[in-house]
Amino acid sequence: MRIIVYGVGGIGGTVAAASALSGQEVIGIARGAQLEAIRNNGLLLRTPERASRAHFPCVEDPTEITFRSDDAILLSMKTQDTLPALERLRAAGVAEQPIFCVQNGVSNERFALRRFPEVHGVTVMMPATLTAPGEVCAFSTPRHGIFDIGRYPSCRNSHDDALAQALEAANIAAFVMSDVMQSKYGKLILNLRNILEAALGLEADYGRFDALLRNEAETAFKAAGIVWRDFGGSDPRREQLMRSRPIEGVHRSGGSTTQSLARGSGSIETDYLNGEIVLLGRLHGVPTPANAYFVDLGARMIREKLKPGSIPIAQVEAELKAAGVVDRF
Numbered sequence: 224m225r226i227i228v229y230g231v232g233g234i235g236g237t238v239a240a241a242s243a244l245s246g247q248e249v250i251g252i253a254r255g256a257q258l259e260a261i262r263n264n265g266l267l268l269r270t271p272e273r274a275s276r277a278h279f280p281c282v283e284d285p286t287e288i289t290f291r292s293d294d295a296i297l298l299s300m301k302t303q304d305t306l307p308a309l310e311r312l313r314a315a316g317v318a319e320q321p322i323f324c325v326q327n328g329v330s331n332e333r334f335a336l337r338r339f340p341e342v343h344g345v346t347v348m349m350p351a352t353l354t355a356p357g358e359v360c361a362f363s364t365p366r367h368g369i370f371d372i373g374r375y376p377s378c379r380n381s382h383d384d385a386l387a388q389a390l391e392a393a394n395i396a397a398f399v400m401s402d403v404m405q406s407k408y409g410k411l412i413l414n415l416r417n418i419l420e421a422a423l424g425l426e427a428d429y430g431r432f433d434a435l436l437r438n439e440a441e442t443a444f445k446a447a448g449i450v451w452r453d454f455g456g457s458d459p460r461r462e463q464l465m466r467s468r469p470i471e472g473v474h475r476s477g478g479s480t481t482q483s484l485a486r487g488s489g490s491i492e493t494d495y496l497n498g499e500i501v502l503l504g505r506l507h508g509v510p511t512p513a514n515a516y517f518v519d520l521g522a523r524m525i526r527e528k529l530k531p532g533s534i535p536i537a538q539v540e541a542e543l544k545a546a547g548v549v550d551r552f
């Protein structure tokens with residue numbers, strides 16, 4: 224199997240570097256300063272235990288790759304960047320190759336399945352950050368992360384097994400399952416707090432908002448007949464396989480949404496995290512005002528170029544009350 228990593232950031236960079244370091248054939252698709260750095264100097268993967276430099280070919284566009292039947296294509300850009308990437312894969316002649324959505328949320332699989340027949344979902348549990356062009360940090364030990372893998376919308380096949388074997392060799396714990404979307408919906412609930420951390424800051428006491436977001440999500444899932452696996456922080460595999468540890472000299476700014484704001488990347492994934500709950504609510508007649516509020520807040524932060532952690536908690540409380548989301552906290 225050859226692994227094509229499309230979007231070589233925190234997650235894609237960790238997967239690409241760890242796979243290349245374990246002797247596997249990898250091609251990255253990256254852009255801007257990241258592409259230039261990888262081409263010039265490879266990609267430095269830093270973990271709590273060590274730093275290792277991986278070298279693998281990296282291109283700017285899928286049309287530069289002669290695709291093979293044994294390619295596995297891993298999408299690891301943020302959801303808002305998926306649609307143009309799928310168009311580039313189509314332009315490059317990709318057809319039957321398996322496409323793995325190594326991404327949060329539950330939208331990417333549907334986007335991909337409109338265009339390609341062999342689509343797979345991956346639940347990503349991997350705290351990782353693109354710290355500088357040419358450098359990624361993966362904070363989990365003893366494994367870089369835990370991935371649940373399966374065919375979309377359900378079932379599993381030999382492509383899942385082949386990727387799981389490759390990931391295991393790269394020190395990423397991989398679990399193949401026939402109902403991976405149950406796992407991805409469970410992870411989505413966990414990611415509803417990405418915007419809380421991004422807006423209010425890592426240290427803010429946002430538990431009461433998290434509970435509101437989660438309640439709305441569970442009600443919307445039930446109304447939509449969606450089954451989810453509630454693993455969250457209590458997944459027993461975490462203690463054994465995935466313990467977050469600091470990396471000397473590196474400050475982890477936070478989760479993936481916080482990282483987008485910190486980098487000033489001009490977009491965030493909230494429309495596909497909290498926005499998924501809002502969409503389900505609207506489709507199934509379930510009110511989701513708290514998730515809708517935070518979708519709007521995320522969009523406002525991008526528009527006004529606000530830094531992570533710059534929204535005071537009292538402002539959020541006042542706005543939620545004024546919007547009639549809650550009477551009091």
Ligand SMILES: NC(=O)C1=CN([C@@H]2O[C@H](COP(=O)(O)OP(=O)(O)OC[C@H]3O[C@@H](n4cnc5c(N)ncnc54)[C@H](OP(=O)(O)O)[C@@H]3O)[C@@H](O)[C@H]2O)C=CC1
Pocket residue numbers: 229230231232233234235252253254255257283299300301302304307308325326327328347348349350351352353478479482488492
């Ligand atoms: N980071 C984390 O700890 C976790 C992230 N996730 C999920 O994993 C997915 C990836 O997140 P993450 O790695 O943090 O994101 P990053 O922003 O760190 O990485 C995505 C990379 O993809 C690049 N990219 C986007 N579109 C293209 C394109 N058309 N061609 C080439 N490169 C492209 C981006 O470039 P550019 O910067 O120029 O936009 C960026 O380098 C998301 O769905 C996220 O929610 C899940 C669990 C944990």
Ligand SMILES: CC(C)(CO)C(=O)C(=O)O
Pocket residue numbers: 327347349350351413414417477478479480
């Ligand atoms: C759970 C968490 C916050 C881990 O980093 C994540 O999925 C993300 O950053 O998007």
